[in-house]
Structures are given as structure tokens and as C-alpha cells.
Amino acid sequence: MIGKKKFLSEDEIKKITDAVVRAEQGTRGEIVPMIVARSSTIGHLPIYIALMLFSIILVMLIDWPPLWLSDYLNRWHGLPLVGLFAICWLCGFILSYVPSIQRWLIPNSDEESQVWSRARSEWAFNHLQKTKERTGILLFVSVMERKAVILADEGISKHCPEETWQDVIDALTTHLKKGEWALGFETSVHRCGEILKAHLPAVESNKNELSDRVIIKN
Known part of the structure; x- marks a missing residue:
């Protein structure tokens, strides 16, 4: 209640x-x-927000990739991207319960x-x-x-x-x-x-x- x-x-x-x-x-x-x-219903919002955040971060990295990050990704075969998406999903889950964001996305x-x-x-x-x-x-x-x-x-x-x-x-x-x-x-x-x-x-x-x-x- x-x-x-x-x-x-x-x-x-x-x-x-x-x-x-x-x-x-x-x-x-x-x-x-x-x-x-x-x-x-807001069950779809966490993944929706996560994909938005993940896409924005990837675009930023493509436009200006730090050299150390490029070497790091090559060495670990992109595994850090999985961790990045997990962080984005967690942020999406939290943000999906903010009423103003719900109104904006629905x-x-x-x-x-x-x-x-x-x-x-x-x-x-x-x-x-x-x-x-x-x-x-x-x-x-x-x-x-x-x-x-x-x-x-x-x-x-x-x-x-x-x-x-x-x-x-x-x-x-x-x-x-x-x-x-x-x-x-x-x-x-x-x-x-x-x-x-x-x-x-x-x-x-x-x-x-x-x-x-x-x-x-x-």
C-alpha cells in the first residue's frame, strides 16, 4: 500500500x-x-534504459577511445563490455522506479x-x-x-x-x-x-x- x-x-x-x-x-x-x-507496467523499462545507457557509452568510446581501454578490451576479448552492460542494467533497474523517468519513457x-x-x-x-x-x-x-x-x-x-x-x-x-x-x-x-x-x-x-x-x- x-x-x-x-x-x-x-x-x-x-x-x-x-x-x-x-x-x-x-x-x-x-x-x-x-x-x-x-x-x-514498468517491467520493460530496466532493459530499455540499460540499452540506452550502453549505446550512449559505446558511441562515446568509439568517438574517443582511450589507448589503454583499447588494449584492455583486446586483451580480455571484450569481457569488460559485459561488465559495463551489467552496470548499465543495474542503473536501469534503479532509474525505472523514478516516477518522472517512467512518465518520460512511457x-x-x-x-x-x-x-x-x-x-x-x-x-x-x-x-x-x-x-x-x-x-x-x-x-x-x-x-x-x-x-x-x-x-x-x-x-x-x-x-x-x-x-x-x-x-x-x-x-x-x-x-x-x-x-x-x-x-x-x-x-x-x-x-x-x-x-x-x-x-x-x-x-x-x-x-x-x-x-x-x-x-x-x-
């Missing part, structure tokens, strides 16, 4: 939870905020598709489709990619098409890029509540079917 204090303090988690409670008081919609560390289109895929997986894993009127809505944030996704169940989507949530996503993404995780969630939850209230107002027996607390995962 992500260290909660890295992105959200307990006080900030409580504020988001309270925002969900307030938003749901006026609607039958069930808002579930979730934050994950990363959605994109194409935006891949990030987009993998964030959506992770959001759908979390929707199913957390059984958000189990509400009586199918009124669950997932407010999903993936930290490394700095992207947000909103998934709404069929009870909501028949009233609110996907583009309904674009302004909410844009505002949330702006906050994410500034590192304003809590404020981004609070304002987005509030706006979702307003939209849901207009289409799915609360009834007298407004049962809370899904947890209001923000879900935090790796």
Missing part, C-alpha cells in the same frame, strides 16, 4: 471522507474515491489506456456494481501518470453520458499536477455530488451502500 502520509495525511483522508458524506446526502449516487501509485497513449484498464479492474475487484439501483461512481486517480478517470454505473450513465464528467476530470488533473491531492478530491467529489443530485436526487430511505473512505493502493 502507498504510504498514506506521502500523498494524504489522516486529516486529509477525513476531509475527503466528509466531502463524500456531504455529497451523498443529496443523491442516491454512491461516490467512491480511489488513489493508486501507478497503473502502467508513451502518453499507453498511460491513458493502462489507467483506464486499472480503473475498470478496480471497479470489478471492489464490487462497485453491487448497488441496488446501479448508482456507483468511481473517482479514480493514478499518481505516477497524473491522470484521473471517472467510471459510472449504468444507473448513472443513462442520465449522464461520459462527457458529463470531463470538466470534473480536467479540474482534478490540474490539482494533481500541483500536488494538491486532497483539494482535488474534495472539489471533484463536491462537483460530482451536484451533478448526481440533479439527476438522481436522494429519497427518504437513502441507504449508504458503498464505503465513503478513500481507497489507497499501490
Whole structure:
């Protein structure tokens, strides 16, 4: 699990939870905020970075090979190059866990598709489709990619098409890029509540079917 204090303090988690409670008081919609560390796969990055580093170093050596190194390589039949690649691979392995490097090396289109895929997986894993009127809505944030996704169940989507949530996503993404995780969630939850209230107002027996607390995962 992500260290909660890295992105959200307990006080900030409580504020988001309270925002969900307030938003749901006026609607039958069930808002579930979730934050994950990363959605994109990075297993290919170590070898990718290693090859880049190795190639750059080789080009530098070809352009300006020190005499002692040329003799050394000839004597050992290129064995030092194996050691050099091993060092490059180790550097690649370490660098592959740096979020800024991950964002630089993973194409935006891949990030987009993998964030959506992770959001759908979390929707199913957390059984958000189990509400009586199918009124669950997932407010999903993936930290490394700095992207947000909103998934709404069929009870909501028949009233609110996907583009309904674009302004909410844009505002949330702006906050994410500034590192304003809590404020981004609070304002987005509030706006979702307003939209849901207009289409799915609360009834007298407004049962809370899904947890209001923000879900935090790796």
C-alpha cells in the first residue's frame, strides 16, 4: 500500500471522507474515491534504459577511445563490455522506479489506456456494481501518470453520458499536477455530488451502500 502520509495525511483522508458524506446526502449516487501509485507496467523499462545507457557509452568510446581501454578490451576479448552492460542494467533497474523517468519513457497513449484498464479492474475487484439501483461512481486517480478517470454505473450513465464528467476530470488533473491531492478530491467529489443530485436526487430511505473512505493502493 502507498504510504498514506506521502500523498494524504489522516486529516486529509477525513476531509475527503466528509466531502463524500456531504455529497451523498443529496443523491442516491454512491461516490467512491480511489488513489493508486501507478497503473502502467514498468517491467520493460530496466532493459530499455540499460540499452540506452550502453549505446550512449559505446558511441562515446568509439568517438574517443582511450589507448589503454583499447588494449584492455583486446586483451580480455571484450569481457569488460559485459561488465559495463551489467552496470548499465543495474542503473536501469534503479532509474525505472523514478516516477518522472517512467512518465518520460512511457508513451502518453499507453498511460491513458493502462489507467483506464486499472480503473475498470478496480471497479470489478471492489464490487462497485453491487448497488441496488446501479448508482456507483468511481473517482479514480493514478499518481505516477497524473491522470484521473471517472467510471459510472449504468444507473448513472443513462442520465449522464461520459462527457458529463470531463470538466470534473480536467479540474482534478490540474490539482494533481500541483500536488494538491486532497483539494482535488474534495472539489471533484463536491462537483460530482451536484451533478448526481440533479439527476438522481436522494429519497427518504437513502441507504449508504458503498464505503465513503478513500481507497489507497499501490
